[in-house]
Structure formats: C-alpha cells, structure tokens
Amino acid sequence: MRRFAIPAVAVSVAAGLLALLAFGVAHQGTSSSIDAKVARGDYPVAPGAHMQMPILGSSGRESLVDLRGKVVVINVFASWCGPCATEAPILEQEQRQLVKHDATVLGVTYLDNSSDSEQFVHQHGITYPVVRDVSGNFVRGFGATGVPETYVINRQGQVVALRREQLAGNWLQQTMTRILAQSA
Amino acid sequence: MTRIARTAGATALLIALVATPLSLATATATATATAAAPRASLTDVESDLMCTECREPLPVAQSPEADAERSYIRLLIAQGETKSQILKNMVAQYGTSVLGKPPAHGFNLTVYMIPPAILAAGAAILAFTLPRWRRRTRAAARAPAASVPALDPADAQRLEQELSQFRG
Numbered sequence: 293m294r295r296f297a298i299p300a301v302a303v304s305v306a307a308g309l310l311a312l313l314a315f316g317v318a319h320q321g322t323s324s325s326i327d328a329k330v331a332r333g334d335y336p337v338a339p340g341a342h343m344q345m346p347i348l349g350s351s352g353r354e355s356l357v358d359l360r361g362k363v364v365v366i367n368v369f370a371s372w373c374g375p376c377a378t379e380a381p382i383l384e385q386e387q388r389q390l391v392k393h394d395a396t397v398l399g400v401t402y403l404d405n406s407s408d409s410e411q412f413v414h415q416h417g418i419t420y421p422v423v424r425d426v427s428g429n430f431v432r433g434f435g436a437t438g439v440p441e442t443y444v445i446n447r448q449g450q451v452v453a454l455r456r457e458q459l460a461g462n463w464l465q466q467t468m469t470r471i472l473a474q475s476a
Numbered sequence: 477m478t479r480i481a482r483t484a485g486a487t488a489l490l491i492a493l494v495a496t497p498l499s500l501a502t503a504t505a506t507a508t509a510t511a512a513a514p515r516a517s518l519t520d521v522e523s524d525l526m527c528t529e530c531r532e533p534l535p536v537a538q539s540p541e542a543d544a545e546r547s548y549i550r551l552l553i554a555q556g557e558t559k560s561q562i563l564k565n566m567v568a569q570y571g572t573s574v575l576g577k578p579p580a581h582g583f584n585l586t587v588y589m590i591p592p593a594i595l596a597a598g599a600a601i602l603a604f605t606l607p608r609w610r611r612r613t614r615a616a617a618r619a620p621a622a623s624v625p626a627l628d629p630a631d632a633q634r635l636e637q638e639l640s641q642f643r644g
Contacts, residue, residue, distance in 0.1 A: 298601060298604070298605065301597075301601075302601075305594075305597060309590070312586060312590070315583075316583070316586075370529075370541065370544075371544065372540040372541050372543065372544035373540065373541075374540065403528045403529045403541055403570060404544070404569075404570075405544070405545075405548045405569040405570065406569060407548075407551075408544060408548065426568065426569065426570070426571045427571040427572070427573075428528075428571055428573060438529060439529075
C-alpha cells in the first residue's frame with residue numbers, strides 16, 4: 293500500500309495543477325458564444341448589465357441597467373486606436389438620430405487612460421455618454437478581443453447585433469433602423 | 477520633595493531623554509526618505525508594466541496602445557511622480573492587467589504560491605525517498621554475496637585448476 297502513496301500524491305498534484313490551468317484558461321474568457329447566439333437569433337442577455345463603471349470626466353458611475361428600456365449602442369474604443377477615430381463621426385451622427393427614438397450610443401473606453409480619452413471625446417465632439425471600463429471585465433463579458441467593437445442592446449436588454457471591427461458603410465444605420473422598427 | 481514626586485520627575489526626565497532622540501531620528505529618516513525618493517525613469521517604470529492590448533512586456537511592445545502607455549508614463553514622470561505613484565496611477569487607468577507581476581491576491585496568489593509549493597513538495601519527496609533508495613541499494617549490494625549458491629565440488633575443482641594456470 294505504501295509503495296503507491298508517492299505516485300498517488302504525484303498524480304494528485306499533477307491533476308490539481310492541470311485543473312488549475314484549465315480554470316485559469318477558462319476564465320481568460322474570449323468566448324465567441326455571443327456571436328453564435330446573435331447569428332442564430334437566440335439573443336443573449338447583455339453581460340455585465342449591473343456593472344457600475346465610472347463616467348468619463350465625472351465622479352458619477354453608470355451601468356447598462358441605468359439605461360434599461362432604451363436601445364443602447366455600446367461602442368468600445370480607445371484614444372490611441374485609429375479605426376476608433378475613423379468611426380467616431382459615424383457614431384456621433386447616429387446619436388443625433390437615436391436621441392429622438394429613446395435610444396443612445398454608450399461609449400466605453402478600454403485600455404486607455406482617462407486624460408487621453410477625454411481629449412479624444414473633445415476632439416471628435418462626442419455628445420453621447422462615455423464610461424471607463426478600467427478592469428476590462430465589462431467588455432470581456434462580451435468576448436471583446438480589442439478595439440473598436442460595437443454591440444447593440446434592445447429595450448429588453450438583449451444583445452441583438454454586434455460588430456467586432458470598425459464600423460463601415462451604413463451597417464450601423466441599417467441595423468438601428470431594423471431594431472428601432474422592431475421595438476417601436 | 478516627596479519620594480513619589482522625585483520618582484515621577486526622574487521618570488519624566490528619562491522619557492524625555494529617550495523620546496527626543498527617537499523623534500529626531502524618525503523625523504530625520506522621514507526627511508531622508510522623502511529627499512532620497514529617486515526620480516522615476518521611463519526605462520525603470522516600463523520594465524514593470526505590460527502592454528495590455530498586445531499582452532507583451534511594455535519595453536518590447538510596439539503598438540499604438542504601448543506608445544500611448546509610454547507617453548502617459550512620460551507625462552507622469554514630468555509631473556514629478558515617483559515610480560510607485562506611477563504604477564498605482566497606471567493600475568487606476570488600465571487595471572491590474574497592466575502590471576508585469578500580478579498582484580498577490582485572489583486567483584493570482586497561485587502564481588506566487590505554486591512554484592514554492594512544488595519545490596517544497598519535491599524536496600519533501602526527495603527527503604523521503606532518497607534514504608529509502610540508499611537503504612535498498614546497500615541491502616541489494618550486500619544480498620548477492622550472501623545468496624550466491626556454493627559451487628558443486630566438480631565445478632570448484634575445475635575453477636581451481638584453471639586459476640592455478642594463471643598463478644603459474
């Protein structure tokens with residue numbers, strides 16, 4: 293019996309380390325399950341809806357729950373990101389239409405410092421609310437892999453469309469027309 | 477002066493004599509620490525940080541995000557912040573993932589605990605098994621001498637004859 297004790301301990305330790313590794317990898321979380329569900333039309337509830345994030349340039353905090361009942365276009369951006377700068381005018385133009393339909397763009401800065409983000413907002417004349425995801429936990433919940441990314445949340449708080457690259461053409465306009473028509 | 481008053485006076489004098497150099501020493505140490513806080517350098521600070529987007533050490537990372545981090549560090553250095561203040565500021569801005577060494581709490585604690593635990597376990601296993609192996613080896617070395625079967629008389633005679641040829 294004693295001759296099996298050491299191998300048993302070694303195997304247990306190895307199994308424990310493997311389990312730990314699996315746990316760590318699983319919690320890195322860049323899941324594409326949201327994409328698959330949205331593509332199937334099986335719209336998932338927006339992750340991290342209760343997560344309170346600091347509002348850029350203010351001491352206040354805001355979460356998706358505070359915007360419940362509105363259609364929300366979440367745009368994840370950073371000031372150092374060229375494509376984010378290119379799509380900023382598209383989002384600002386869309387915001388002017390959205391406010392008339394009880395909808396809004398919500399900018400989320402990610403991997404960025406607040407002073408650079410504030411400068412970016414000022415430079416591009418952004419009027420929609422912007423929050424800071426300092427820990428990255430909010431955007432990781434959406435499986436974000438970088439910036440820019442855009443998610444559309446309907447009035448029921450479900451992710452109904454997303455784009456993991458720079459907004460181009462009239463994707464946003466067409467998507468919002470469809471979603472606002474559905475939720476009117 | 478009563479005896480109690482004399483004792484109280486002596487105690488107060490003793491406290492004053494001990495406390496004054498102590499407080500002076502503390503004040504001097506604080507002043508020295510403040511004055512000696514080294515000015516942070518970009519090379520020194522960035523060696524403890526990561527490019528959070530490309531997940532590479534900041535000193536070798538080449539990306540717009542890494543450049544943005546470096547310019548922010550330069551700004552903080554220009555504002556006179558020390559290295560520890562800059563690191564705190566970077567965590568406040570970019571989260572803990574900006575740190576090269578993860579903070580020692582929560583799941584990250586495993587990073588600091590597992591390697592020493594494995595070393596300790598390895599040492600314990602060696603400490604336990606090495607003496608047993610040595611005992612077994614010694615026993616095995618002794619055992620064959622005792623257990624070699626005796627040659628039968630014919631073989632013994634033949635061996636003796638052959639050996640005698642070598643002895644000349």
